[in-house]
Amino acid sequence: MRNLETQYPKWRHTSPVLLDAEAVRVAEEEIAACEFCAPAESEVPFDYILDCVTGYDPEFTDYVLPEAARCPSCGKNLRTGYSRWYYSEEDVRALFVLPATLVALKGR
Numbered sequence: 001m002r003n004l005e006t007q008y009p010k011w012r013h014t015s016p017v018l019l020d021a022e023a024v025r026v027a028e029e030e031i032a033a034c035e036f037c038a039p040a041e042s043e044v045p046f047d048y049i050l051d052c053v054t055g056y057d058p059e060f061t062d063y064v065l066p067e068a069a070r071c072p073s074c075g076k077n078l079r080t081g082y083s084r085w086y087y088s089e090e091d092v093r094a095l096f097v098l099p100a101t102l103v104a105l106k107g108r
Helices: 021-029 046-054
Strands: 015-018 031-034 061-064 082-087 093-098 102-105
Touching (some): 046 061, 046 102
16 A cells, blocks of 8 residues: 555544543533534534534544433434545545534524
8 A cells, every 4th residue: 555644745643532421511511403403503513512622623633422412402412523534455545524413502
């Protein structure tokens, strides 16, 4: 396999960050609704809320939650997002992206 970090200089490595239940609760308190119960109002990725709560750099962080975060309005699970590069045996590169759940913030 080729050295992809040389070939793709913007290649980045993310670090998993295990959050505690308190951080998840603090993030949930900032949310008014999610893309399931308020699709027109939900514009902010849930990861953004976690970035603000934790202070971690969003470009290099993947969050691992100890339990599912839930929308305070409808109770649906909120998903954190991530992206991963995959390679085939023929050395073909593909990107898999799982976007975070979009949420609407509480008006302050």
